[in-house]
Structures are given as C-alpha cells and as structure tokens.
Amino acid sequence: MTKKYKIVLSILLAFSSCLLTSCSLLGSAKSTPNIRIASQSSTESQIVANIIAELINHELGYKTTLLNNLGSSTVAHQALIRNDADISATRYTGTDITGVLQMKSVKDPKEATAIVKKQFKKRYHQTWFPSYGFADTYAFMTTRSFARKNNLNTISDLKKIASKMNAGVDSSWVNRQGDGYSDFVKYYGFDFKRVYPMQIGLVYDSVEAGKMQTVLGYSTDGRIKSYNLKILEDNKQFFPPYNCSMVVNDSILKKYPKLSPLLHRLDGKISLKTMQSLNYQVDNNLLEPSVVAQKFLEKNNYFKGADN
CATH class of the missing domain: 3.40.190.120 (Osmoprotection protein (prox); domain 2)
Known part of the structure; x- marks a missing residue:
C-alpha cells in the first residue's frame, strides 16, 4: 500500500466516521421527546407552565416548548384537541364546566372536580390532574x-x-x-x-x-x-369553585410513561398563599416567570420523592 493511498484511505475513513457521528446525533435529537405546554396570558398561568417545563427538563431531560399567551381556557382546550399542545398548564373547574362542557354551574368543589375528570376523559381522552392546591376565584x-x-x-x-x-x-x-x-x-x-x-x-x-x-x-x-x-370570605359559597389543575392529553401520557408520575409531584403542592407570592414576584418585583418557577422548584428540591 503506497503512502499516497494510505493518506486517501485515512481521509475517507475520517469522513465516514464524521458522517456516522452526525447521523447518530441527528437521530438522537429526533428521538428526544418534546412536550408542548400551553399557558394563558395571565401571570399565574405562565408561572405554572414554566414550573411544569422546568420540572420535565430537569428530571427527565425532555425538551419542552411553551405556547404562551393563549387568550382563554377554551383556546387552550382547542390547542390540545388539535394536537398543537400536549399539556394545558392551568385549567379551572368552574370555568370549564360552564365553558368547555357547556353545563350548569356547580357550587360544590368535590362535585365539580368529579364532573370535569369524568367528562374530559370521556369526551376528549384527556386526564384532569388533581388540583395544585389552590383555587383562583x-x-x-x-x-x-x-x-x-x-x-x-x-x-x-x-x-x-x-x-x-x-x-x-x-x-x-x-x-x-x-x-x-x-x-x-x-x-x-x-x-x-x-x-x-x-x-x-x-x-x-x-x-x-x-x-x-x-x-x-x-x-x-x-x-x-x-x-x-x-x-372577605365567601361565607355563602356564591362563587363556583375554580380549583386549578393541569389537563394532559392521554396520548402523550401513554407515549411517555415516565411523564405521569413526574407531573403528579405537583399535586397539592401550591397553596393559595404560595401562588399569591409567586404572582407577586413577577407582577411587583418584575422577575421573569421562568426565574420564579426555577427558584420555586429548587427551593422544594423538585419535590423529589413525591412520586415514589
């Protein structure tokens, strides 16, 4: 084998190796899950969407895409129906009962929760997760x-x-x-x-x-x-319950089994007082929702152990 031939062969092998590496990287990138999270235009919704995204990024290494500033729960609902989004970050029982479901208002919080869980599963193949722990009424x-x-x-x-x-x-x-x-x-x-x-x-x-x-x-x-x-306490319970939860397409939960137990870490973990404080940090202290979300999760150690 001549010296010139060895040089050419070395170049070809190096080039082939480079192509294989690039293809491997491209294949890896394509196979990385990308979870799309819809949020409404409120400060609250954007903070919660960022909490979900940061939790998924940090714990599972999945990519996330935020669909911000959707005008209403109905718009967020349509994004999931059209498969433009996988998760709706903030949905409220009272709003979706009279809005999306077109049903009469329900005053009892437990009854309202039971209705949305059953109807969203039956009509839309979506899972209505337990409340974060606060109601925005x-x-x-x-x-x-x-x-x-x-x-x-x-x-x-x-x-x-x-x-x-x-x-x-x-x-x-x-x-x-x-x-x-x-x-x-x-x-x-x-x-x-x-x-x-x-x-x-x-x-x-x-x-x-x-x-x-x-x-x-x-x-x-x-x-x-x-x-x-x-x-002032609504002592006669006039206002319907607006307990806040995320809603997730069943298809994405089935596709990525690790997602459901991770998202359940947030069940009951955000109290009314905590949500007021998180909103305050954005509206009054002018911090970005992503920064507030990251600090919240770091402070709570990403709620590790909650899904074990």
Whole structure:
C-alpha cells in the first residue's frame, strides 16, 4: 500500500466516521421527546407552565416548548384537541364546566372536580390532574384598615354598610349568568350604592387609592399582597369553585410513561398563599416567570420523592 493511498484511505475513513457521528446525533435529537405546554396570558398561568417545563427538563431531560399567551381556557382546550399542545398548564373547574362542557354551574368543589375528570376523559381522552392546591376565584376585598374599622371578615358583613359603598368589579363579571352581579344581589340580599365595571388591573389601584370601598378581584393575584388587601370570605359559597389543575392529553401520557408520575409531584403542592407570592414576584418585583418557577422548584428540591 503506497503512502499516497494510505493518506486517501485515512481521509475517507475520517469522513465516514464524521458522517456516522452526525447521523447518530441527528437521530438522537429526533428521538428526544418534546412536550408542548400551553399557558394563558395571565401571570399565574405562565408561572405554572414554566414550573411544569422546568420540572420535565430537569428530571427527565425532555425538551419542552411553551405556547404562551393563549387568550382563554377554551383556546387552550382547542390547542390540545388539535394536537398543537400536549399539556394545558392551568385549567379551572368552574370555568370549564360552564365553558368547555357547556353545563350548569356547580357550587360544590368535590362535585365539580368529579364532573370535569369524568367528562374530559370521556369526551376528549384527556386526564384532569388533581388540583395544585389552590383555587383562583373571584373574591371581594377591601383595604385592611377599612376592614378593621367596619369589622369586615365575610361578604355578609358588607350588608350593613353596602348602601353607602362604591364597588369596583371586573367588567366581564357584571353580566355573567349564574354567578354575575344580578345573581349575587339575589343570593346575598344586598346591593351596593354604585357598581363600577372596570378592567381587572384597575380595581386594585382604585381600592388602594380610596376611590372604591370594596372591589372584586382574583384570589391569587399578587397585587393583593402589594396593596396589603383583605379578602372577605365567601361565607355563602356564591362563587363556583375554580380549583386549578393541569389537563394532559392521554396520548402523550401513554407515549411517555415516565411523564405521569413526574407531573403528579405537583399535586397539592401550591397553596393559595404560595401562588399569591409567586404572582407577586413577577407582577411587583418584575422577575421573569421562568426565574420564579426555577427558584420555586429548587427551593422544594423538585419535590423529589413525591412520586415514589
């Protein structure tokens, strides 16, 4: 074998080796699972979606793709139906019962959960996971000083002074059927002096500034902590339960068996107070949802052992 031939042969072998390595890498990349996670436009939904993504990345090494800022639960639902997404990060029992399922509102939390679990499995071949541990529901609130002055702890306590109060409410709530303003008045037996529909982001500013004596906001909103507001207990349970869970296509759970036990680590692990705090870190401290999610999981050691 001549020296020239040996050189050519060496080059060809090296080139072949390179091709084989590249093909191997490409094959490896293709075989790596990519889990697509849908989130809505709220701070809460984006934080939870990032928690799910970080948990999957860290524990399983799977890739994840976030589909952010979907406008509503219905849009997120359609993303799963069309197979554009595998996981819907934040879904709420009360919202999906009246929205996606087109059923009458259900007041009892256990009954509501049973309905969505059964119907989503039957109709859509999707698994409704257990609640994260919090419910994001409508909540009347006041400043703490106003609550102390008037001895307010429950919504019923407002009745004695409601005729003198201005109330700021989410504009989408005023005309809702079943749990909107007119039904609220009948249910609790009192009305406010005047009700001001407004964008949800403005209600907190208005009560903090004293323009409104009470406002209707969301129970997990980080601005409750920012403005040190007091949530009044819905003592008559007027508002339907809005327990928050993830919803996952059964097809992806079947394809990747390790996914289900990992996702179940989050069952009951995010309390109302914790979710308020996580939202606060984004809305008030201006941290990115991905940063807040990573810190939360690191603090809790990725809930290791919860699925064992």
